[in-house]
Amino acid sequence: MSTEIDHRSGNTVNRAVEQQLLHLRDILGQVAPRDPxxxxxxxxxxxxxxxxxxxxxxxxxxxxxWLSSTLVTSVGSKQAxxxxxxxxxxxxxxxxxHANFTLEDVGPFxxxxxxxxxxxxxxxxxxxxxxxxxxxxxFHYTMWANPHLGLMNPVxxxxxxxxxxxxxxxxxxxxxVEEFQALLDQATTPRQxxxxxxxxxxxxxxxxxxxxxxxxxxxxxxxRKLDLRRKGGKGRVFxxxxxxxxxxxxxxxxxxxxxxxxxxxxxxxxxxxxxRLLNRLGRQAGVLPGRDVTPHVLRASxxxxxxxxxxxxxxxxxxxDHAHIETTxxxxxxxxxxxxxxxxxxAAVKVYDHLIDKFx
Numbered sequence: 019m020s021t022e023i024d025h026r027s028g029n030t031v032n033r034a035v036e037q038q039l040l041h042l043r044d045i046l047g048q049v050a051p052r053d054p055x056x057x058x059x060x061x062x063x064x065x066x067x068x069x070x071x072x073x074x075x076x077x078x079x080x081x082x083x084w085l086s087s088t089l090v091t092s093v094g095s096k097q098a099x100x101x102x103x104x105x106x107x108x109x110x111x112x113x114x115x116h117a118n119f120t121l122e123d124v125g126p127f128x129x130x131x132x133x134x135x136x137x138x139x140x141x142x143x144x145x146x147x148x149x150x151x152x153x154x155x156x157f158h159y160t161m162w163a164n165p166h167l168g169l170m171n172p173v174x175x176x177x178x179x180x181x182x183x184x185x186x187x188x189x190x191x192x193x194x195v196e197e198f199q200a201l202l203d204q205a206t207t208p209r210q211x212x213x214x215x216x217x218x219x220x221x222x223x224x225x226x227x228x229x230x231x232x233x234x235x236x237x238x239x240x241x242r243k244l245d246l247r248r249k250g251g252k253g254r255v256f257x258x259x260x261x262x263x264x265x266x267x268x269x270x271x272x273x274x275x276x277x278x279x280x281x282x283x284x285x286x287x288x289x290x291x292x293x294r295l296l297n298r299l300g301r302q303a304g305v306l307p308g309r310d311v312t313p314h315v316l317r318a319s320x321x322x323x324x325x326x327x328x329x330x331x332x333x334x335x336x337x338x339d340h341a342h343i344e345t346t347x348x349x350x351x352x353x354x355x356x357x358x359x360x361x362x363x364x365a366a367v368k369v370y371d372h373l374i375d376k377f378x
Contacts (some may be wrong), residue, residue, distance in 0.1 A: 041067060042086050045093055046100050047288075065100045072107035074120040084159045094225035094289075102152040105358060109135070117132050124153070126172045133177060143179035150178050189348070191306055192319040200303040201311065202294075207282055208268035213295055215265060216279075220246065220256055221320040224289040224313035230278040232270065254339065289313070314354055321349045 046065035070078055071284050081103060091098050107119035109132055116123050129150065136146045147287060154173040193201065200216065202329050205211035217227055226246055234245045244256045258266070270282075272375075277286035282297070292313055300311030317338075324334050335346040 021185055030351060037378065039082065042228045044083060046085070046097055047252065049101065051104075056186060058243055065097065068098060068104055069107075072090065072104060072111065072119050077118075077120045080121060080160045080164070081156065084156050086353065089155065089159050091223065091227060093229060094223065095178075097225075099152050099155070102149045105149060106132075106153055121157065121169060124172050126156075126177070128172070129153070129172045130179050134180060137179070143181050147178050147181055185268070190312075190314050190318045192322050193305055193311070195320075195323060197303070197305040198316070198319060201299045201305055204299045204302040206266060211301070212265050212269035213279055213287065213292060214299065214316055215262060217292075218316045218320050219259070219262055220244075221324075223316045224292050224311075227313075228279060228286070228288055228292065229278070232273060232275055232278060234278065235266075235293060318349060321346070322353050324348050325353055330378075350366060 042064040043064050048062040049068070050062045051068060052058065066082075069081055073081055081100075083089065085096050085100060092098055103119070106124070108126070110116045110119050110123060112122070114128060127183075132148055133150070138158075150173050151346065152170055157169060157171040157173065160167070160234070198214075202211055202214060205214075208333055213227075216222065217224065217275040220227070230244065232244055235244060235258075236243045242258050244258055246254050246256060263330060279287040279292070281287055281291055287295070288335065293310070295309040296313065296316070300306055306315070321334055321338055324337070325331075331346060331350065334350075335343055338346060340346045
């Protein structure tokens with residue numbers, strides 16, 4: 019692995035740097051890259067190797083330093099950021115005709131051209147803005163770490179697409195309580211039910227649950243607690259309800275170590291495996307027709323159900339580990355907004371409903 023990366027990046031590294039590369043390789047994990055022409059998924063490969071192939075040597079070093087830093091906090095964020103940088107590299111290589119991805123080649127006109135290109139492809143404004151924010155983060159860190167390079171951040175607020183925070187058309191859908199129960203009812207093994215039940219109960223992010231192991235379960239008297247590492251490296255301890263512990267015991271069996279989430283073939287579940295499981299259960303339950311049931315759907319559903327039950331906004335924010343109250347409000351406003359719109363629409367119909375009767 020390290021020899022492969024060193025050859026592509028033109029580096030001769032010492033043992034310490036080699037160990038850092040191997041550590042980052044394991045953190046970033048593997049992905050099945052999609053062929054840009056056929057759209058077919060290829061074999062799974064290390065993300066770090068894929069970055070080394072598309073980045074110029076100096077830029078690759080900057081990307082490695084940035085992804086290894088605390089500016090990019092969680093494992094899930096590091097993986098998502100690596101994928102977004104590969105996306106930028108493909109744009110420069112395929113659309114701009116560059117041999118590889120270099121920071122020096124990314125100027126304001128390239129960023130503007132990228133936004134127009136993605137808008138023509140009907141990519142969502144949220145996706146375009148997120149990828150611009152990722153590129154800006156890379157430049158921000160590199161400019162701080164290497165001021166002698168004289169780089170300028172090509173991403174400005176004037177080039178980012180505007181995103182309406184109250185736009186519900188692209189918001190994560192939620193499952194009503196009965197729909198979530200129907201999804202759980204499709205599980206045919208304890209392990210299949212344990213996965214969505216845990217994610218929903220904790221309002222958890224899939225990366226947090228997939229990286230947790232049995233060693234994170236602590237016994238304290240009659241209670242069992244899950245020591246979960248959340249986004250941003252924040253440690254949180256959850257007291258697991260007894261009924262959920264009963265389900266966990268059935269799912270775990272006599273194992274004393276290993277991943278917290280396994281599939282029915284005894285293989286650890288990653289986020290792709292969880293996605294496949296939830297999608298299958300959702301289709302069988304007939305919920306969200308035409309939409310995927312993702313782990314984030316379960317997270318959004320739990321937080322929305324808490325709001326429906328009258329839980330204080332501050333408690334929901336704390337349970338979700340949202341750094342900003344505005345993030346929590348996106349769930350609450352959507353739910354309250356739907357009820358408000360329905361209320362005012364019904365009031366409007368009362369003005370003229372008796373006049374419609376002569377036609378029906």
